[in-house]
Amino acid sequence: MSRFWSQIVHQLTPYTPGEQPQIENLIKLNTNENPYGPSPKVVEAISNANNEALRKYPDPNAKQLKRTIALYYDLAPENVFVGNSSDEVLAHIFRGLLKHAKPLLFPDITYSFYPVYCNLFDIEYQQIPLQQNFCLNLDDYSEDNGGIIFANPNAPTGLAVQPEEIAKLLDRNRDSMVVIDEAYVDFSQVSVVGLLHRYPNLLVTQTLSKSRSLAGLRVGLALGHPDLIDALERIKNSFHPYALDSLALAGAEASFEDDDYFKVTCQKVIRTRERTSDALEQLGFEVLPSDANFVFAKHPSKDASVLFNLLREKGIVVRYFATPRLKDFLRISIGTESEMNSLLAELERLLA
Ligand SMILES: *Cc1c(COP(=O)(O)O)cnc(C)c1O
Numbered sequence: 001m002s003r004f005w006s007q008i009v010h011q012l013t014p015y016t017p018g019e020q021p022q023i024e025n026l027i028k029l030n031t032n033e034n035p036y037g038p039s040p041k042v043v044e045a046i047s048n049a050n051n052e053a054l055r056k057y058p059d060p061n062a063k064q065l066k067r068t069i070a071l072y073y074d075l076a077p078e079n080v081f082v083g084n085s086s087d088e089v090l091a092h093i094f095r096g097l098l099k100h101a102k103p104l105l106f107p108d109i110t111y112s113f114y115p116v117y118c119n120l121f122d123i124e125y126q127q128i129p130l131q132q133n134f135c136l137n138l139d140d141y142s143e144d145n146g147g148i149i150f151a152n153p154n155a156p157t158g159l160a161v162q163p164e165e166i167a168k169l170l171d172r173n174r175d176s177m178v179v180i181d182e183a184y185v186d187f188s189q190v191s192v193v194g195l196l197h198r199y200p201n202l203l204v205t206q207t208l209s210k211s212r213s214l215a216g217l218r219v220g221l222a223l224g225h226p227d228l229i230d231a232l233e234r235i236k237n238s239f240h241p242y243a244l245d246s247l248a249l250a251g252a253e254a255s256f257e258d259d260d261y262f263k264v265t266c267q268k269v270i271r272t273r274e275r276t277s278d279a280l281e282q283l284g285f286e287v288l289p290s291d292a293n294f295v296f297a298k299h300p301s302k303d304a305s306v307l308f309n310l311l312r313e314k315g316i317v318v319r320y321f322a323t324p325r326l327k328d329f330l331r332i333s334i335g336t337e338s339e340m341n342s343l344l345a346e347l348e349r350l351l352a
Pocket residue numbers: 085086087088111151155181183206207208209215218219220
């Protein structure tokens with residue numbers, strides 16, 4: 001603490017990211033990174049952009065990337081916003097589209113960055129408890145609000161709401177924004193991008209960090225009505241006009257252009273997720289049905305925090321949340337087949 005701090009700094013409760021331990025041979029299953037590298041074409045595109053042209057500023061409007069993404073989703077470039085990570089895109093959304101007189105609504109259990117942004121941007125919010133089984137019941141979102149946001153599939157549960165349910169929510173909630181954070185959607189079939197043309201108050205965010213194996217490149221996007229995108233552009237151009245650097249632009253474009261590699265790696269992760277869920281159940285775990293690249297699991301007789309620490313001693317890092325509703329669970333990111341074999345073997349030993 002220092003007398004030089006602005007008033008706001010005293011009031012912040014920053015987000016705590018999953019740790020990035022610098023330990024060799026670690027099996028890292030704690031931050032939902034993709035175990036497979038990005039497409040070789042992405043690596044090549046970034047290498048090709050790594051040259052003398054770096055002396056120039058990148059295109060502040062990311063025109064080419066927006067065109068590529070629009071084409072990919074059968075939208076217009078005016079429907080696309082890109083930013084330096086989806087966390088940054090979400091920051092612009094909170095500030096530019098979710099701060100209103102009425103409270104913003106989101107689940108008590110969802111991406112834990114949302115209350116952090118509310119705190120930072122002084123946005124009034126109300127957390128709606130998930131059902132006992134961690135399902136999100138959209139009938140609980142019927143009161144007057146200044147906006148609604150949740151992750152679908154949700155984090156850290158992995159549970160998803162079907163697009164038809166979200167359409168019903170949009171039908172009865174026409175006077176405020178509905179933001180769907182689709183960080184994990186490529187591991188599922190629940191995207192609402194197809195609903196965008198029907199609802200001018202729907203905004204979808206996605207990230208290249210998980211399904212496209214590019215957490216280190218920091219690229220995120222939002223899709224929605226041009227008026228919503230315009231709000232985000234106005235915020236961005238008042239804050240960080242060159243949000244995406246030249247290497248990120250090149251890599252992100254190449255990622256959307258190599259759809260085969262993308263689909264194959266997503267399928268591999270999904271297959272490993274299903275096998276891991278079954279194997280964990282064999283070990284006695286209760287595993288929530290996951291639509292994401294992680295599973296959320298609880299053992300009836302072994303304390304989750306104890307398991308977390310024992311695994312860590314063996315060089316396997318998963319995520320543990322010491323909060324009342326989550327403290328019995330471990331969130332385990334899906335790694336390679338061999339990483340999951342090591343995890344399962346270790347758990348079998350620990351539970352024996
Ligand atoms: C990982 C994640 C993000 C952030 O993604 P970045 O683009 O890496 O900032 C946003 N929302 C949810 C739900 C996530 O899990």
